[in-house]
Amino acid sequence: MNAVxxxxxxxxxxxxxxxxxxxxSGSGNEPAESNRVTPMLRxxxxxxxSTGPITVAEYMKEVLTNPAKGYYVHHDMLGEKGDxxxxxxxxxxxxxxxxxxFVSEWIASGKSTAFQLVELGxxxxxxxxxxxxxxxxxxxxxxxxxxxxxxxxxxxxxSEIQALTLTEEKVPLERDAESLVYMxxxxxxxxxxxxxxxxxxxxxxxSFYLAHEFFDVxxxxxxxxxxxxxxxVLVDVDPQASDKLRFVLAPCATPAEAFIQRDERREHVEVxxxxxxxxxxxxxxxxxxxxxxxxxxYGHNGTKTDTFRGFYGHQLHDVLIAPGTAxxxxxxxxSYLRRMAQEKVACLGPVEQRTFLKNMGIDVRLxxxxxxxxxxSMKQQLLRGYDMLMNPQKMGERFNFFALLPHQxxxxxxxxxxxxxxxxxxxxxxxxxxxxxQ
Ligand code: SAH
Numbered sequence: 001m002n003a004v005x006x007x008x009x010x011x012x013x014x015x016x017x018x019x020x021x022x023x024x025s026g027s028g029n030e031p032a033e034s035n036r037v038t039p040m041l042r043x044x045x046x047x048x049x050s051t052g053p054i055t056v057a058e059y060m061k062e063v064l065t066n067p068a069k070g071y072y073v074h075h076d077m078l079g080e081k082g083d084x085x086x087x088x089x090x091x092x093x094x095x096x097x098x099x100x101x102f103v104s105e106w107i108a109s110g111k112s113t114a115f116q117l118v119e120l121g122x123x124x125x126x127x128x129x130x131x132x133x134x135x136x137x138x139x140x141x142x143x144x145x146x147x148x149x150x151x152x153x154x155x156x157x158x159s160e161i162q163a164l165t166l167t168e169e170k171v172p173l174e175r176d177a178e179s180l181v182y183m184x185x186x187x188x189x190x191x192x193x194x195x196x197x198x199x200x201x202x203x204x205x206x207s208f209y210l211a212h213e214f215f216d217v218x219x220x221x222x223x224x225x226x227x228x229x230x231x232x233v234l235v236d237v238d239p240q241a242s243d244k245l246r247f248v249l250a251p252c253a254t255p256a257e258a259f260i261q262r263d264e265r266r267e268h269v270e271v272x273x274x275x276x277x278x279x280x281x282x283x284x285x286x287x288x289x290x291x292x293x294x295x296x297x298y299g300h301n302g303t304k305t306d307t308f309r310g311f312y313g314h315q316l317h318d319v320l321i322a323p324g325t326a327x328x329x330x331x332x333x334x335s336y337l338r339r340m341a342q343e344k345v346a347c348l349g350p351v352e353q354r355t356f357l358k359n360m361g362i363d364v365r366l367x368x369x370x371x372x373x374x375x376x377s378m379k380q381q382l383l384r385g386y387d388m389l390m391n392p393q394k395m396g397e398r399f400n401f402f403a404l405l406p407h408q409x410x411x412x413x414x415x416x417x418x419x420x421x422x423x424x425x426x427x428x429x430x431x432x433x434x435x436x437x438q
Contacts, residue, residue: 037243040069040324044245045237053234053248055256056308057219057273060330063323064217065154071324072155072217078123083311083327086213087296087353087395088127091385093369095130097360098294102131102208103138104430105292106145109409114146115291116207120199120278121214122151125162131210132166136189149193150202159183159195166193199281209282209293209404215332216297218278220270221256222308224249230257235320245320261302268305270330279340279404286404287344293404294431299332299350307331334402346410348432350400354390356431362390401431 040063047062048054054062064071077083087094106115119128128149135142149166153159159182163173167185174184183195196202222233232254238244259271282293300307310317312326319328334350341347349356366386373379390396410429430436 036322036325038322038324040066040071041243041245041322043069044235044323045243048235048237048245053236053250055254056222056233056235057256059235059323060217060219060328063328064219066324069324070154071327072158074155074157076124076157076161077327083313085314086123087389087399088130088212089124090388091382092130093362093365093382093385094357094389095127096134096365097357097362098127098210098212099131099134100360100435101294101431102210102292103134103141104435105208105405105409107141108428109290109292109406111145112206112290113144114148114206116148116150116203116205118150118152118199118202118207118209120152120209120211121217122153122162123158123213125151125165127210127212128162129165132187132189132191135191147191149187149191150207151193151195152197152199152202153195154197162195199278204285204289206289207285207291209286209291211278211293211295211297213297215272215275215278215295215337216299216329217327218272218274220272220308220330221254221259222306223257223260223269223271225267229253230260232256245323247320266303266305270305270307270333272330272333272336275332275337276340279337280342282404283341283344286406290406292406292409295332295337295402295404296353296356296399297332297402298398299334299400301350302333302335304331304333332400334400337402341404345404346407347402347404348429349402351402351432352392352397353399353401354392354396356401357389359431359434361435362386403429403432405429 043066044054044059044062062070065073067073071077075082078086079089102117106112117128117131122128128151132149135147151159151162153162163183163185166187167173168188168190171186176182180198180201181194181196185193187193223230224233226249230253231249231251234248234250235245236248238246256271256273259273259276260269285291286293308319308328308330310319310321310326310328312322317326319326338347366382369382370379373382388394428436
């Protein structure tokens with residue numbers, strides 16, 4: 001690892017809030033213009049008045065990814081000037097260690113002659129850039145391997161920023177808004193890179209998939225247990241204030257109730273059918289063509305209740321106020337992801353971020369960078385970044401790593417399909433155990 005990456009990349013200052021931080025909805029800080037009737041609010045009012053209250057999932061989907069007014073579609077929400085900060089934006093070490101994870105998995109699974117790196121929700125492209133730097137540094141190991149990059153991104157604005165971060169300026173980007181591959185180019189290290197809006201449009205080759213803080217933005221349905229059974233939480237216009245929204249309970253059962261476990265004991269649950277669809281697609285692909293998926297997010301194992309929340313300018317934000325101006329998110333239920341994999345693949349984790357990064361050698365990497373960092377301010381920044389990623393009170397315990405791998409990868413080609421076995425971390429998978437170069 002010491003020889004892997006030599007550059008020390010300056011990152012912006014580290015604001016103090018990350019999205020995994022709090023989990024209460026409703027009573028957050030509100031932006032100065034919080035009472036503003038945003039174009040999204042007008043759109044939702046119109047919709048609700050004409051066809052009735054909408055589910056929280058529909059609300060999230062509209063607010064975040066509506067092609068005309070969605071929060072993700074036109075904002076650059078990441079970093080100091082945005083609404084929240086993520087691990088790759090905090091420290092280069094994060095992406096580098098993930099790059100090492102992919103190379104280690106590529107080696108362990110037999111050094112295929114080609115692979116696709118597919119990132120879901122790549123933000124500013126920082127994570128893929130850090131991973132590609134590792135791939136370049138490990139050029140002698142990967143030289144016979146044909147690599148391509150595939151980014152799944154709904155945001156026009158962010159895809160432009162990703163292209164700026166990742167592609168070679170001298171090679172013009174090919175754009176075709178009507179095509180399933182809406183943009184194509186060549187990375188700074190000469191690798192083909194393509195953009196898609198949907199995972200199912202990515203070619204089905206041998207692939208390594210990455211989703212960092214992606215599953216938490218997928219729409220959730222919320223349910224409350226009542227004396228009459230489960231009732232879905234809906235978003236309605238507030239009769240007391242015609243330019244405000246409020247939560248109500250559906251008067252009768254609604255279809256998404258099918259996603260709640262029969263033996264569910266919680267009083268309030270959030271279910272995310274879109275996450276299930278994506279996990280099924282990933283599992284199917286990995287089972288049939290090989291590769292792996294690494295998913296990192298804040299979440300729980302089917303224990304938490306009300307985690308739906310908003311962020312605006314690094315502050316908690318009321319989810320129903322000024323929709324379209326703030327990020328919306330809900331904790332990922334890893335037990336649900338595991339169920340949706342349906343034993344087609346082995347699932348590892350979730351393990352806490354600090355355990356995963358420690359196993360990947362974060363301490364050694366930090367030391368190398370500290371030794372190389374000339375300026376005291378650079379050293380300080382590296383240490384602050386490390387603290388943010390690893391401190392149990394910060395991101396160290398709230399964020400988790402979860403992986404999908406072909407069964408053969410863990411059980412040496414046996415036909416073992418026992419889900420309980422696949423829950424046991426294999427000694428040979430880096431991050432979930434200590435990294436050992438093979
Ligand atoms: N992974 C990045 C960014 C996380 S923010 C990081 O860790 O820094 C969530 C990302 O997912 C953004 O890039 C957003 O535009 C994208 N996104 C949100 N909903 C999406 C969807 N339904 N399909 C594809 N991308 C989506």
